[in-house]
Amino acid sequence: xxxxxxxxxxxxxxxxxxxxxxxxxxxxxxxxxxxxxxxxxxxxxxxxxxxxxxxxxxxxxxxxxxxxxxxxxxxxxxxxxxxxxxxxxxxxxxxxxxxxxxxxxxxxxxxxxxxxxxxxxxxxxxxxxxxxxxxxxxxxxxxxxxxxxxxxxxxxxxxxxxxxxxxxxxxxxxxxxxxxxxxxxxxxxxxxxxxxxxxxxxxxxxxxxxxxxxxxxxxxxxxxxxxxxxxxxxxxxxxxxxxxxxxxxxxxxxxxxxxxxxxxxxxxxxxxxxxxxxxxxxxxxxxxxxxxxxxxxxxxxxxxxxxxxxxxxxxxxxxxxxxx
Amino acid sequence: xxxxxxxxxxxxxxxxxxxxxxxxxxxxxxxxxxxxxxxxxxxxxxxxxxxxxxxxxxxxxxxxxxxxxxxxxxxxxxxxxxxxxxxxxxxxxxxxxxxxxxxxxxxxxxxxxxxxxxxxxxxxxxxxxxxxxxxxxxxxxxxxxxxxxxxxxxxxxxxxxxxxxxxxxxxxxxxxxxxxxxxxxxxxxxxxxxxxxxxxxxxxxxxxxxxxxxxxxxxxxxxxxxxxxxxxxxxxxxxxxxxxxxxxxxxxxxxxxxxxxxxxxxxxxxxxxxxxxxxxxxxxxxxxxxxxxxxxxxxxxxxxxxxxxxxxxxxxxxxxxxxx
Numbered sequence: 239x240x241x242x243x244x245x246x247x248x249x250x251x252x253x254x255x256x257x258x259x260x261x262x263x264x265x266x267x268x269x270x271x272x273x274x275x276x277x278x279x280x281x282x283x284x285x286x287x288x289x290x291x292x293x294x295x296x297x298x299x300x301x302x303x304x305x306x307x308x309x310x311x312x313x314x315x316x317x318x319x320x321x322x323x324x325x326x327x328x329x330x331x332x333x334x335x336x337x338x339x340x341x342x343x344x345x346x347x348x349x350x351x352x353x354x355x356x357x358x359x360x361x362x363x364x365x366x367x368x369x370x371x372x373x374x375x376x377x378x379x380x381x382x383x384x385x386x387x388x389x390x391x392x393x394x395x396x397x398x399x400x401x402x403x404x405x406x407x408x409x410x411x412x413x414x415x416x417x418x419x420x421x422x423x424x425x426x427x428x429x430x431x432x433x434x435x436x437x438x439x440x441x442x443x444x445x446x447x448x449x450x451x452x453x454x455x456x457x458x459x460x461x462x463x464x465x466x467x468x469x470x471x472x473x474x475x476x477x478x479x480x481x482x483x484x485x486x487x488x489x490x491x492x493x494x495x496x497x498x499x500x501x502x503x504x505x506x507x508x509x510x511x512x513x514x515x516x517x518x519x520x521x522x523x524x525x526x527x528x529x530x531x532x533x534x535x536x537x538x539x540x541x542x543x544x545x546x547x548x549x550x551x552x553x554x555x556x557x558x559x560x561x562x
Numbered sequence: 563x564x565x566x567x568x569x570x571x572x573x574x575x576x577x578x579x580x581x582x583x584x585x586x587x588x589x590x591x592x593x594x595x596x597x598x599x600x601x602x603x604x605x606x607x608x609x610x611x612x613x614x615x616x617x618x619x620x621x622x623x624x625x626x627x628x629x630x631x632x633x634x635x636x637x638x639x640x641x642x643x644x645x646x647x648x649x650x651x652x653x654x655x656x657x658x659x660x661x662x663x664x665x666x667x668x669x670x671x672x673x674x675x676x677x678x679x680x681x682x683x684x685x686x687x688x689x690x691x692x693x694x695x696x697x698x699x700x701x702x703x704x705x706x707x708x709x710x711x712x713x714x715x716x717x718x719x720x721x722x723x724x725x726x727x728x729x730x731x732x733x734x735x736x737x738x739x740x741x742x743x744x745x746x747x748x749x750x751x752x753x754x755x756x757x758x759x760x761x762x763x764x765x766x767x768x769x770x771x772x773x774x775x776x777x778x779x780x781x782x783x784x785x786x787x788x789x790x791x792x793x794x795x796x797x798x799x800x801x802x803x804x805x806x807x808x809x810x811x812x813x814x815x816x817x818x819x820x821x822x823x824x825x826x827x828x829x830x831x832x833x834x835x836x837x838x839x840x841x842x843x844x845x846x847x848x849x850x851x852x853x854x855x856x857x858x859x860x861x862x863x864x865x866x867x868x869x870x871x872x873x874x875x876x877x878x879x880x881x882x883x884x885x886x
Contacts, residue, residue, distance in 0.1 A: 250656070252647055254591065263654035268827065307653065324800030325652060325775040325825060330745045332659070332701050334652035334775055337800075503646050503661050503703040539647025539659070 239527045240297050241554050243547070244449055244471065244496065245309075245369045245417065246534030247287040247302030252541045259283045259304065280305050281357060288362045294544060295551035298367050298413065301358035303534070307335070309371045309417060310379050314338030316350030317398055319384065326379070329419065329452050331501070331537060338380040344394050346401035355409055365412045372448075373399050373434050374427070375420030389430055396437040407442045413469065415447040419533075422453030422477070428461060439466045447471060449494055451533040454479035460487035468492055474514070475499045475532035484521040493522045496532035498550050503542045511553035529554055564620040564687060568839070568853055568878050571621035571818070572614075573772055573794065574691040574737065575858030577867050578627055582606050586630075603628040604679065611683040613868065618875050621735060622688045624680035626858070631657040632693050632739060633701045635672070640720060642666035646703055653825075655861055661703040662713060668720045671727045678731055690733040694740035694771070695721055695761070696754035701742060711753060718757035725761050737770040737794070738762070741857075744776045751781060759789035770794050770818060774857045778804055783811040794818025796856030799825060802838050805845045817846050820856030821877070822870045827862070829869040835877035843881075853878050 250257030262279040265271045287302035306312040308328060314320040315338075322336040355368040373395035377388065385391040406414050416438065421431050439446055447469035448462075454477030455462050455470075462470060471494025472480045497514045498506055518527065529550060535543045554560075564571075578586070582602050588594040610625035629635035637643035637660030644663050648656040673690060681688045695717035699710060707713040725736055738761060743754045762769045771788050774796035778785070785793060797804050797820045821838045822830055842851060853874060859867040 249650065250648060257648070257656070260654045260656065267654070323803075324796075324823075327745060327776040332657075332742070333650060336652075502705065504705045537649060539649060541647060 239524050239529055239554055239558065241295065241551050242298040242367065242494075242528050242530045243291060243296060243300055244451065244494075244500070244530055244532070244534050245300050245303050245415070246306070246536035247291070247300070247304070248536055248538065248540045248543060249283060249302075249304055250540070251286075252539060284354075284358060285361055288358060288366075290540070290544060291547065292362065292364055294547035296547055297364060298528070299358075299362060299364050300367050300369055301354050303369070303536075305354055308333065309534075310335045310338055310376060313350060313371050313376055313399070314380065316348070316402075317344050317346055317395075318342065319344040320380070323381070328379070333537070335379075338376075340380060340382050340384045340391060342384055344384075344391075344398050346398040349405040350402055352405050352409060355406060355411065359409070359411075367413050367415055367447075368406045368409075368411055369415040369417060369449075370399060370402055370406075372416045372418040372420075373438055374431050375418050378420040378424065392430060392434050393437060396434040400438050400440055400442075403438065403442045403446075407444045411444055413445045413447055414442070415449055415469075415471075416467070417449050417451075419449075419451045419453070421458070422450055422455065425457045428458045432461075432465060435465045435467070445469070447492075447494060447528070451476065451496060451500075453477045454483060456480070456483045456486075459483035463487070463489070463491055469494050469528060471528070471530070472496060473532040476501070481517075484518075489522045492526045492528060493518070494528045494530055495522075496530055498531040498546055500531040500533040500535055501537045503538060505542070505545055506549055508549065508552055508556060511549065512556055515553060515557045524557065567849065568851055568882055569620040570853045570875055570878050571619060571689065572623055572854050572871070573774075573818075573820075573856070573858045574623050574626055574689075574739065575629065575860035576610050576623075576625040576627070577860060577862055577864050579606055579609070579864065582627060600628075607676070607680055608683055611680060611688075615684060615686065617868070617871050618879075619871070620686065621852075622680070622684055622686050623691060624676050624688060626691070626860070628676060631860070632741070632858075633660060633698060634658045636693050636698055637702065639670075639672045640666055640668055642706070643702065657701070659701065659703060662699075662706045664706055666713065666716045666720060668723055672724055674727050674731045677728055677733055681732060687734055689735035689737055689770070690728045691737045691739065692721055692724060692728075692761075694738040694743070694754075695757040696750070697740050697742040700745055714753060714757050715760075718760045722761045722763075725765060729765055729767055733767060735768045735770070736762075736765065737772055738790070739772045741772070741774045741776070743771075743773055744778060744781045747781050747784070751784060755784075755788055762789045768792070772818065772857075774820070775799065779807045782807050786811075786814050788815075790815065792816035792818050792852060794820070794852070794854060796820040797842065798823040798830070798838060799856050802841050805841060808845050813846050813850065816850045816852060817842075818852045818854050819846070821853055822855035822874050824855050824857045824859055824862060824870075827866055829866060830873045832873050832876045832880065835873050836880055839877060839881045
């Protein structure tokens with residue numbers, strides 16, 4: 239069993255400490271500091287959140303996605319063809335993003351996340367997991383004004399992001415994660431999704447994880463297990479019906495077990511996490527489990543995140559009988 | 563009373579002067595008396611009332627100089643909440659997200675004193691502004707109520723008492739902010755609608771619901787069943803593309819037309835505001851249109867806010883003059 243996180247981490251520290259990222263962002267928006275000066279702040283904050291994850295005992299960390307304003311625009315701005323429009327709610331959260339509008343051909347020209355990965359890897363004592371937003375979710379949460387059909391749009395994004403995965407692959411990460419929460423709301427699109435995932439992952443040698451959250455996979459299970467991924471991440475907090483899915487067919491991959499609520503401050507008790515691990519072990523052996531929160535952690539204040547991550551690690555140690 | 567054709571108003575919040583911002587920080591650190599802070603808030607309120615009169619706005623607001631954001635003020639003044647910490651809403655905009663830890667209740671009127679004060683400063687009508695029950699629930703962490711439905715109905719009960727107190731204090735215009743109302747409409751719209759109806763029932767004043775950003779198309783035309791006189795919406799933020807949604811079904815309420823984008827620092831030209839209003843007048847019955855910015859102006863600078871409002875008021879004057 240390996241403890242990990244799904245991706246994002248709060249960008250600012252708890253009050254009353256000043257939010258450096260926040261004020262630097264304000265200055266950047268007003269053109270009062272250069273992109274290089276802003277990058278410097280983003281990197282300092284990245285080091286801080288790497289440190290926090292390591293201190294909590296998380297074994298496979300991320301860079302906290304400090305440089306992502308949100309999971310949509312970071313990629314839309316890294317590809318050609320997109321402009322950004324007004325605010326849209328990100329799923330049913332309290333967070334908004336500027337909706338990307340595809341006005342031209344979507345092409346990959348340069349790596350988007352590779353430098354971030356290199357930086358995090360060079361400064362982390364633990365392995366780092368690069369994460370990208372998948373083409374289906376990116377398309378669903380954008381507006382298409384260029385491609386004749388939604389299918390064309392998704393598959394063009396899959397081709398473009400395949401280049402990104404290949405660029406990450408060349409860095410030899412232990413695991414690359416693709417986030418696709420969008421498919422859970424449009425399960426009838428599964429055939430298109432399958433095609434997109436095949437295109438997306440072609441020629442990539444590194445082990446791959448497909449993470450879903452904010453819902454369950456009941457209607458696309460066990461088909462989702464046939465996709466070219468080694469790990470499938472499921473959210474058992476917002477998607478309690480994922481337990482039903484596990485009843486339907488043997489889970490033959492690694493499971494990203496999202497059991498710690500990333501969207502509520504209530505701290506899980508050790509007992510309930512241990513019980514959940516015991517329950518999941520009836521379907522998936524514990525040595526094929528990534529234990530993680532239910533989603534990215536930016537929906538919580540940092541003090542809550544720290545307490546929750548410590549609890550997650552404590553649960554693993556308790557179950558495996560390892561000294562804390 | 564306000565003019566019958568294209569009256570102008572604002573959504574509620576104005577930026578705070580630097581002196582007040584500094585005082586709020588000191589107060590939070592325990593270095594400033596509550597009464598000293600109150601006096602600065604009253605001065606800032608007075609200043610904004612004067613400025614709104616100078617700008618020539620028709621329906622005024624108190625400017626919310628005593629509120630941190632949409633949610634915090636209510637959470638701090640009501641029973642049942644504690645504050646968790648800052649979470650990001652978008653870009654570098656954060657809000658202090660509360661946690662519901664006990665039954666919510668009202669110890670004392672929240673806004674009556676501020677309403678009386680603001681109204682005493684002007685002969686123009688002042689609009690009272692409340693955050694709605696669905697949004698207060700949705701933008702809080704809930705650690706107490708097993709069913710969200712119960713939290714929302716308790717909040718509706720408390721906010722109805724507040725609304726009644728405001729009406730008794732002389733408020734003739736009441737706005738309820740529900741920007742979260744379309745977070746998951748398939749599950750919750752009816753719940754949110756009923757909660758709002760509970761507050762506005764038989765109040766005998768002009769009622770407004772403010773809904774901004776998010777996926778408005780998903781609640782149209784259902785939205786027209788909300789028990790209010792006016793629905794105030796953000797249109798400038800998406801360059802009035804939302805108008806297309808309202809062509810599908812006649813708009814049977816008054817509309818608060820957001821013609822100023824508060825999420826961008828750039829100040830609109832009078833010409834572009836005029837053009838936005840003209841486009842909207844092709845879709846909405848002209849006598850139903852009220853003009854305002856998309857949302858509160860809190861995150862603009864003082865200069866930006868004033869300049870944006872000048873553009874809006876001037877545009878309103880020009881369009882009114884064009885009517886034969």
